[in-house]
Amino acid sequence: MKKEIHCPLHYAMNLIGTKWKPLILFHLLDGELRSGMLQKKIPGISNKMFTQTVRELEKDGLLSRKVYPVVPPKVEYKLSDRGRSLETILRSLDQWGLHDCEK
């Protein structure tokens, strides 16, 4: 079964339809964060998945990664314009979860 995109929603889900991507984008809505801080905001994510996921988001142009050549390392992440364009959706999903889980 081939991996083809059949509609815009399908396309969107291919970009952000995973367990962690929306969480990471969501926590960057309020501004850029250092790697460690961002990761702390997402309890339950493993170190490996965190790195892997931000790298994919970077590859897809949803966030940017700024590396400072210092030791110990310093890396900052922030949303790109493309990533920021998801703000309404991410906040809506969060709101939806908030109301829904009360039931």
Next chain:
Amino acid sequence: MKKEIHCPLHYAMNLIGTKWKPLILFHLLDGELRSGMLQKKIPGISNKMFTQTVRELEKDGLLSRKVYPVVPPKVEYKLSDRGRSLETILRSLDQWGLHDCEK
């Protein structure tokens, strides 16, 4: 690493954050559909994944499943109120994908 819910968005993604769930819900926005029709609207999904996914959505109360005791079988799916409450988000995601993929 335990599977715990840490924020509303995380909760929401646990319910609909998979490859096929949003697609299925999306295609039910315009009204109930027979199983075969719904499946045809989602090219690329295998028969097994279709059945499995609608069953999970039913279990989570996002859609309802009506079985007519006839031969050959007739099964209809439609959104529950809970599922319908995702309408804005699903349409937004679709729109986002539409605009984004043009770039």
Next chain:
DNA sequence: TAACTATACTACTTTTTAGTAAGTTATTGC
């Protein structure tokens, strides 16, 4: 009586995703 129908289920395999634990780096502070 044999094929066809729409839907689902099952066993099995492959692919993808995720988790664990260890190692790397170059400078600072003791």
Next chain:
DNA sequence: GCAATAACTTACTAAAAAGTAGTATAGTTA
């Protein structure tokens, strides 16, 4: 000269998701 630091990276394993192919059903139509 040794530990601590932040952010990976890698090798390995485990678990989850997805795909393939085959089976069941019981009426209708050829």
